Amino acid sequence: MVPNSGINLDVPAPRHRPGEAPEFDNLDIPNAGTVPKPDIMADPREMFGYANTLIRVLNMKHQAVGEWDPQLSADDLRTGLRDMLTTRLYDDRMQTMQRVGKMSFYMKSRGEEAVAVAQAMALDKKDMLFPSYRQQGLLISRGRDLLDMMNHCLSNSRDNCKGRQLPIMYTWRQGNFFSISGNLGTQFCQAVGWALASAYKGEDAIAATWIGEGTTAESDFHHGMTFAAVYNAPVLLNVVNNQWAISSFQGIAGGEKATFAARGFGYGMPGLRVDGNDFLAVYAVTKWAADRARAGGGPTLIEHFTYRADAHSTSDDPSKYRPEHEPEAWPLGDPVDRLKNHLIDLGEWSDERHDQAIAEITAMVTAKYKEAESYGTLNSGARPEVSSMFEDVFATQPDNLRRQRQQLGV
Amino acid sequence: MVPNSGINLDVPAPRHRPGEAPEFDNLDIPNAGTVPKPDIMADPREMFGYANTLIRVLNMKHQAVGEWDPQLSADDLRTGLRDMLTTRLYDDRMQTMQRVGKMSFYMKSRGEEAVAVAQAMALDKKDMLFPSYRQQGLLISRGRDLLDMMNHCLSNSRDNCKGRQLPIMYTWRQGNFFSISGNLGTQFCQAVGWALASAYKGEDAIAATWIGEGTTAESDFHHGMTFAAVYNAPVLLNVVNNQWAISSFQGIAGGEKATFAARGFGYGMPGLRVDGNDFLAVYAVTKWAADRARAGGGPTLIEHFTYRADAHSTSDDPSKYRPEHEPEAWPLGDPVDRLKNHLIDLGEWSDERHDQAIAEITAMVTAKYKEAESYGTLNSGARPEVSSMFEDVFATQPDNLRRQRQQLGV
Amino acid sequence: MVKMTMVQAINSAQDVMLEKDNSVVVFGEDAGYFGGVFNCTEGLQKKYGKQRVFDTPIAEGGIIALAIGMGVNDMRPITEIQFSDYIYPAFDQIVSEASRLRYRSGGEYWAPITIRTPCGGGIRGGQTHSQSPEGIFTHVSGIKTIMPSNPYDAKGLLISAVEDDDPVVFFEPKRLYNGPFAGDPTQPPQSWDSHKKGEVPAGYYTIPIGKAETVRAGSDLTIITYGTMVHVSLAAAELSGYNVEVIDLRTLIPLDIDHIAASVCRTGRCVVVHEATKTGGFGAEILSQIQEECFWKLEAPITRVAGWDIPYPHAFEWEYFPGQGRVLAAIKLVMEG
Amino acid sequence: MVKMTMVQAINSAQDVMLEKDNSVVVFGEDAGYFGGVFNCTEGLQKKYGKQRVFDTPIAEGGIIALAIGMGVNDMRPITEIQFSDYIYPAFDQIVSEASRLRYRSGGEYWAPITIRTPCGGGIRGGQTHSQSPEGIFTHVSGIKTIMPSNPYDAKGLLISAVEDDDPVVFFEPKRLYNGPFAGDPTQPPQSWDSHKKGEVPAGYYTIPIGKAETVRAGSDLTIITYGTMVHVSLAAAELSGYNVEVIDLRTLIPLDIDHIAASVCRTGRCVVVHEATKTGGFGAEILSQIQEECFWKLEAPITRVAGWDIPYPHAFEWEYFPGQGRVLAAIKLVMEG
Ligand SMILES: Cc1ncc(C[n+]2csc(CCOP(=O)(O)OP(=O)(O)O)c2C)c(N)n1
Ligand SMILES: Cc1ncc(C[n+]2csc(CCOP(=O)(O)OP(=O)(O)O)c2C)c(N)n1
């Protein structure tokens, strides 16, 4: 029996809990354009400062400023905006459909669309993606048909995962998009292996992987960092710091002691911290890291400083653990609004075009969803063949599975 | 089938292999006394430099210089020297006995005696130790009877591990020395748990743990660092960088990309890099970190920069993977010689006294060993009761084990 | 006695132990402020403070290592692994460390830790929220393994686990959290309110670890089962028309083989039922021990009903789940050949 | 045909595959320059370069993750886990990832990786260099599990494993590395030179995964075993005076139950032998399937001989090891009741 003092046990807590007024006054946010851009082959030991600042391109007047401005064409910017919008509207639709019982589960990426979309644009199509479950924008930017994504989420007869995976755990081989695991973090060091195989073969393709800030505590993060550093793997290691991991804030993952980008330093790789809601900054940082990797400069750790603007998933209610209006208090704004305003500022977009785009995409999503439902939902309509559940456990079905299939009578 | 280029796959290799002349010219070793000593409550974010230098107290003239000089009394220094000598002579004897078949296995700590002995002296007896297998000096400094250590290594009738563990996997509850695991690294985050329990209870005791530089790649290192940082645990996290992990050099663990002390930075804790062969520097750094932990300053990562002067264990032959004379080429000398010379320089020791100490300790070790053998060795003489092998699996023996014991007829 | 769901009973067990013993602390992912994704620790942080009930980094291996270290320093940690599908990152700490610490240290150190973890399917969780991995723990010496099937047992066994000086892996069939479940998802959800074992003492009590319970007496055939399958088996027993005895193991290790063997030697027929995949599952061990103990009394082969040897497929949950039909078929097979 | 030890045969299999297929790479702790702590990769780095045979950081989980990623990118990695006692840190990558990747991705991705790892006791390795953890892998769907008992099988099966598109855990009974071992440490060490299966083709050949082999024909009783215990069982069979059939499983998953059942249904008596701890071991699965297949032909209970349910104790290695005496006692028990 021990005395119950608990006195020196230091358990971090977020600044505000439900019922309190949210604010982020503690954040030290440098102005856009103030962080210099290093040479792609810069020595990581000299790059220490990049982990403790925030690379930003879009300023408060919606202008692109500073060395990191990637100078994208207006067309590219509009593509990025459209893909982010599509991601968001797709998410909204799917979440609604989950609410009415068409799917078992759903996870939105609201507020984080720039991370996935800008990164997909900055990478080559041949580059291999090892995402977590909150980068659906990668698929959308790479042109996956929403219909296929929906078919998967509905576990219907056209689901390429054959009804075996939860919604949002996509797989898309053709698009060089790896199978998402339900187990957090496991893809992080796998991406390093893929990248090394590419280097081994003398190919030019690199790998990119994503992990939530909460998940950095898993061993996979450490293994990915270690193996990437040791073998100088051509890989982008992305930490999406969206401030929350289900109900626990980033301090429970160590975020109050150091930035996640700072981890890079101890492994001898650059750690870049970027405003994850700034499409241009995310693009530029990704391009820098990809160029570096392709040039033989090895891995880069990128911390995307962003905010999870909605619930963790359809299974939780964030008002139970954070102030109701915390999302609106996020000082770095919304990635869609910021890119939209930038385009408007450039004279390349307008509120009318924006509304029209929303209307078009919404109609497209609706039509796709309608079609997807015609191939079945989890609860009704067509499903994959039941007998298929005994396939793909092994490359060829062993006897015991054949017998079990027969026992089930399928 | 892939092309066999392997062209861009970057596998680190040590500077020299067997047959080549060893040198460490690449090492950037600052002079003793040049690194300042920060306040114990210094902000880790400002302490960055300490991970990329080498804290040293003993200079080439065997004098203690600079802010880190712990100002130990001559008596304390002699105690430290004697304990290091005892550790070395004990190791030598046990290795010899293993060679003649009295034990299954042995591991020496030659070259690393200062790490264990100076650290044990700098800590309080109430502090809990979670070592790896190469800190036998901790036991010796804390006054464990060599006889008991030998009894354990011989798995004889007086082995406090009851014949269940390999030699050198000591356990000593009375001395606050945790049970050594054969699995690398597993103790690292356990030490953090122990330290948190101490904090919880409002007690003053802290924990210290050790891990080899090779083992830092294991998940336990990352977990220990993360949990210690998040909960601000009063714990010393020691990385013993002895340059080798069986046959693989420290570059295979990432040591060519960054120092191991630099890892601390990414977790937001101080990382101190110390000349591990400098008794005074190891003592001072340990004291600093212990004071910090006790004052509520949380964890410190310490990299002991040292050299494994002998084989990994009795199972390997280092001349197969490193130059034969690499140990002698180590630029930071031998910890025993350096402390001895310092004491001589102080006028507190002499070659004669040193030889006499060696003779005394050797005689003591011989006598102890003789007695230990009288309690049995692995191959002959007394052993623990055979029936004891069915005990301690659980707190009380369940039926199936009772039946298995009966089946064996013991 | 008050009515409790299994969630409430598990919450209550922790509450009772936090109250009773300052060395008890509770931690896990989302287990602190939020009260756990299944609410099993709800309200406890508020009541006992964040030093005693707290959130952890997402690192199951670290969580168990932390618990072991605390356990060595006189505490009795209760840890939550959010889903048993996520216990594998902690496997090394459980198997190499917690389970062997007492042994390897000659009894000088031990890890009095409790690892709570929800298991089993039936909640549309797909392959990563539905697993029943008890069979990989029951093979490891030095770990006790428990899986209750109702609120009353859950609370009493959980208190026993916390007080036990050995490491305990405590599997909670999540499909039973809010009501008994006899395997038919088309039936309206049942409530623990109307179940005898939904009556739970408000305060402290224990159920001994290592004791099975006969939950239905019978003379024709014995079903050995645990967890959710207890309810499925009872329903199948009812439907079968035979006089079927059903034994709820409650504790898997140590196994109450005397209780089991006495029943099977009497009935001469046996079906072993679990939700985990069949090959190499704990059912094989149960079958083996019964065969060893009751061979000469057996009138038909012992038959196993279990999950298929495949991952739990999201869209085929009910084809995977070994429901009443499969148990019934096994009863018939064993009775009728 | 040339004479090879098991170490040489395993080395040769890797050599053959490195030569034949550029997508094969070999890595592990100390597996590169040094050639592995048991010399199983000796000379391969020198021959194929450090891009194809290399050392890794000490992180078993990272090693397997790396292999999976490489496997997804068209390679066929052979990884070495230095001792199977150290495979647990890789458990999550093996069980949650490699084993389920093909399934969860609807067949789009898979992990054609081979995990070599020495297992078993008899080398004074104590509890952390002696384990036989095959039983926790045989319960996991999607992994193939192999344990050869001699050089010829080892090479042929290892080549099959490397060419197989599924993840394979390849257990190497380290006590057999340098010679057959019938369980009596007081006997002088045997050499593979004089053993029929020490004759190994120098080049490429395969042995099919999933096929058991009858290594001694008999009519009184069947012993089902694998790994080191094949030799122990053969010796016990010889000593018993009975006409004992011995089957070497070679592959555990997929299990060659038809081969096994045919023998046991014929002899009517069976002893299952393995070195791993008994409870929950793979022996339980073998016993269960035989009971299911051959019940009506059985003339006595199937009996298991296995390691005790304790960690492998350093000083009591030979009391722990299920030697000839224990196998013999089981044969007698099953024959004579
Ligand atoms: C190994 C493992 N442990 C726990 C979980 C349960 N879980 C799912 S998501 C999540 C939070 C992850 O947070 P973070 O990494 O920050 O990612 P985010 O959801 O914010 O994108 C947890 C704990 C899991 N899926 N896998
Ligand atoms: C989990 C685990 N993996 C592998 C091993 C085998 N092994 C024992 S010592 C060792 C090298 C450790 O090197 P390092 O951490 O540098 O410690 P040092 O021996 O130099 O003190 C290895 C690979 C082990 N004991 N445990």
Ligand SMILES: [Mg+2]
């Ligand atoms: Mg997050």
Ligand SMILES: [Mg+2]
């Ligand atoms: Mg080392």
